[in-house]
Amino acid sequence: MQFRILLLSALAASIATALPQQVVSGDEVTGTQCLDTSIQFDTHSTNVAILGICGGIASSIQKCGGNPSSTTGQSGTSLFTLNATDAGSTINISKGRWERCVKAAQLTCPQGSFQTTCIGGATPSGDVSFSLTEA
Template sequence: MDFTTLFLISLLATFSTALPQQIVSGNEVTGTTCLDTSIAFDFHDTNVAILGICGGIAGSIQKCSGNPTSTTGQSGTSLFTLDVTDAGSTINISKGRWERCVKAAQLTCPQGGFESTCIGGATPSGDVKFSLTEA
């Protein structure tokens, strides 16, 4: 191996260990129920739908804006529907929390649709109920 190759490998190793890891325990959600487990959602469509909530939380947007009481995110056949649990509250969920909640629900339901409740994510109080269903 030449110096350039070794340098690039070492640089890549440094960056990969510096990136934050999202650790999901399952405690981010409650009441997860698997729905139709025969649905095989497209991985890419589901990821796009995750970032489609609140009019879009992709890129530099880190939080749901606009104070909605409900929202959806859809791509292909993947449809996420979110609603606040407390009357008078609005969805104020961060991108990181939302992604962890989806991953936590998928621990219980790795295949097909589900419904669950993300603990927190609403202002001034409450949680965010959500589901993944076929559009």
């Protein structure tokens, strides 16, 4: 019985170290401004809203599809609004970049609404400005 527990513990540890870790420095975004720090977003709703951009980037979808110049993701009271910063560009942000940009903004604004710009993520050029506000 103890051997099984040790084996399962070792297996869990090896899987955890094999998963990619998202390292966020804050350099992923620029111009972050905290808007209303009194808002207390539900973490689950915010996470669902993160994956709701571009018509949905959950599960196996790894990139914004459809070439929008703007998009939103909403769940509960959490609303993300994204816009390509360069005229004529579209949002093609990857799920990983998008999640890192949100986490980077939350380093500056750990609670409440904010606006910022994710460096990169638009085609053929430019960045993606975004905000988290109450729906």
